[in-house]
Amino acid sequence: MDAGEALLLLLLIPGAAMLLTILVPSRHANVVRWIALVATTATLIDSIWIFAVYDFAEGGYQFNLQYPWIENIGFLGENGISLHLAVDGIAAPMVLLNGLVGFAGVLVSWKITHRVKDFFILFMALFTGVYGVYIGQDLFFWFFAYELAVLPMYLLIVIWGSTNKEYGAMKLTMVLVGGSVLIFVGIFAVFAEAGAGTFDMAVLRDIEFDRGFANTFFPFFMIGCGVLAGLFPFHTWSPDGHVAAPTAVSMLHAGVLMKLGAFGIIRLGMEILPAGTDFWMPVLLVLGGVAAVYGAISAIHQTDLKFVIGYSSVSHMGFVLMGLGTMNNIGVNGAVLQMFSHGVMTALFFAMVGGLYDQAHTRDIRVFGGLVRKMPLFVIFFGIAGLTSLGLPGLSGFVAEFHIFVGTIDTFPLFAALGILSAALTAIYVLRLMGRAALGPFNPRWENLKELSRWEIAAAIVLIAPIIAMGVWPDPFIDRIAPTVAELPKIDQIGGLFTLSSLTGR
């Protein structure tokens, strides 16, 4: 497939929406909202198209598009820094994920009334940055987009956030930018060591780096990106940040931004410095396993709804890191599936919590009860997210976690047990949450609660569709992810692929 312009559109549409929004006078709040909605609708359609058209029989990087940006100056050679875009089977679902979550994010942000214009400008900047990370094939551009995705968070949280927002925003920004310092140093080191005069990943992937060099600089990428993925023990920014952030930002943040970290480990670590994986991937697996259990235990103890989900994100991202750490095709496959699954699920969680909080002005689980009487749709949607989270078969979480556990049993059976334990712990806090807040005896204090707005319902439906789709028919995802994962360097091939096609013998 050579329709790279479709990828360029993913950057141009939100970018143009951002510029257009700047030009609209701030009193026309509705115009601003509609611009954002039209732009995210367009990118969603584009994302779906890219996901659908990606030719999985051919595999590899497709939709290649390369324009020179800064080249032949100083130390930079031909194509030194270029706008090089492409997607592989791992990036394709991630692009789709960003399209879905961004679109739903705009829908739930409809009710924002404070400085609407500024909100959507920053939202679009973040949204563009995330796309840039998923489709960028040039380290300079990749890092540029990475920072662009992280930076607006500070203002988004500080201006529109709640609950200890100054602390949460500053902590989040400093920890994440601290991580990107490591990435920055790593990128420089790779560039200088390669001596190719280019930041193009396609070139750097083909260079065999010395084992000692790879072992030294792999952790720069693993920890630098891992911080964003909630790598234990650098995860504490994540619950604080989630709680402080406004709804749509929490959605994008937990849904998409944390995935950038895991994605970065694949792109920078596993693809460019494969020689370092032997030494470091077991470490990642252990840390991921610890995060999975630790996050689940912490979630059980929380009373604030958003903290519960924040820690459950740490726990689920721990699964992703475990999956990557297995370094076999099934485990890594599961990690990518989990990135997608957790992305839509947690976005749904945060959308629902936001819908509740805006009316109730509290998120304390202990004061809720019997919400199903007032908000049945809320309870249904929230329940779906919860069941996905605990890995109910038929929903996307099961497919993903199953892969991860199968992969882990093959490498570190002990940690597979740990993972399954934490999935059980997830069941505890999710079911308790449902039992207490949603069902249980009705608390008359909530007599005036109203059902979700139609914007929120629309957002929920957009997010639930892929959860169910992936739960009952994961083939479209696995078909794209599996061949790409199999082509990653240093991946062990174990067993066959767990796909419907392999079962039916097609």
Added chain:
Amino acid sequence: MDLEYQLIIPEFVMAGLAVVIIAAALAFRNVDQKWFGYATAAALAVIAVVTAVAYWDTSDDFGGVLAVDHFTVLFRVFFLGIAFFTVIAAVQFAGDRLKNHAEFYGLIIFATLGMMLLAASRELLTAYLSLELLSFSFYILVGFNKLNPFSNEGSLKYMLLGAFSSALMLYGISLIYGVTGSTTYSAIGPDVVEGTRSIAGQLASFAGGSGGVDPDGARPGLLIGLVLITAGLGFKVSAVPFHQWTPDAYQGAPLPITAFLSAGGKAAAFAFFLRLFSEAFLPAAAEWVWFVGILAAVTMIVGNLMALQQTNFKRLMAYSSISQVGYLLVGIVALDAANITQSQDAASALVLHLIGYVTTNIAVFAAIIAFYNRTGRDDIVDLRGLAERQPFLAFAIAAALFSLAGMPLFAGFATKFIIFQAAFNNGFLWLGAIGVTASFVSLYYYLMVIKQMYLYEPEGSDRARFHVSRPLAGALVVLVAGVLFIGLYPTPLFDVIHSSTEGLFEQAAALSASVVGN
């Protein structure tokens, strides 16, 4: 010798312009003083355009004293631009808070003239005199608000330490003269090659203990001279530990002069630094690279850590500019005697970062001047709620501060990326790592300012929205656009810079060719 005097017409015109402006104020006492400012700005703009268009393809070396080459012309235009934006930003400020406007603008022009000559100098005494012309203008300008005790204090500190540093530098120059027998860069360069050889020879003879007294025993004087000149320059650019005057001078000076000092003063000193170290001292790079490297590291670390605790915006910017000096020094460290291509890349990276930094810094100060014109306050907490009162100013400050912190979209990201890359390529991984970490720290205090503007509601008696005067707003738009442009597409600017730094290394290239030939 046939000297092409027409090539230094811009300098003559500048000197004349300063005199004319000051004299005109005596002749036209009834004219509104702001017209002197606009007349100065217009004249500067015209000179800048004419210089850029008519002088780009000219060159002459004036017997090794002054060079008119691409580097000179680039910096001429750059300095004129700095002065232009400073004057535009200063007009309303001067009208409200200063007296004797014409002298104010005249001194700015003299300082600019000093900068232009400094960038062109290829001889140590000429450079020294240009530097003094620049410094003396600044001593007066910093104390221009003569009824304000802070202004006087800043001026006095600046002058005393400035005189001290000049003495250090002069002593260094005399040592260099003693060792090499010349003060022109073109003559020093070859001697330095021999000098370093004899230093290396001496060290070898010390170590081996076999050789007798080296006939060139005076050559280590070269090293001491280098250290002294670097120390003197360290004062001028305010590198740690020679930075103590900076916060006081910055805080005491009238705001437009703080802007001019942090932009023009630094840029000129670095133009001198770069020309001196690449033309005269490059062959001895092995001798000085380590202490300049330490200077850079300490400057980055201390500048950023001190900035963390500031409450006054001007002092914050003073420490922030100190840390920026550290990043710029990284460019000097990345000069490599053995690899001329690498050296030129480093020099271009330095100039690019310098231009990016100066554009950004003037944008910050122009916005702060607009704020100060309205409120008369310059503490960080006074910026509370600026996003509500004047969204454009808040946006300009936020964009510029993000750029200083090295965030993407803005100039600081691209230019820091390139300058640290130069250090990495020269094997200074540790220095680059310190630089990246230091700019990470800097993000914290820039965010503290941005937080004040965006997070809080306006406080105090004056909460109304306000307008920024048109010329100032226009200048701000241009500056912010420049910051974005350099950040997103630095290639054209880098090409211009790269062609201008080429001349700096012709001599070194010829020398290394001859060394290889031997």
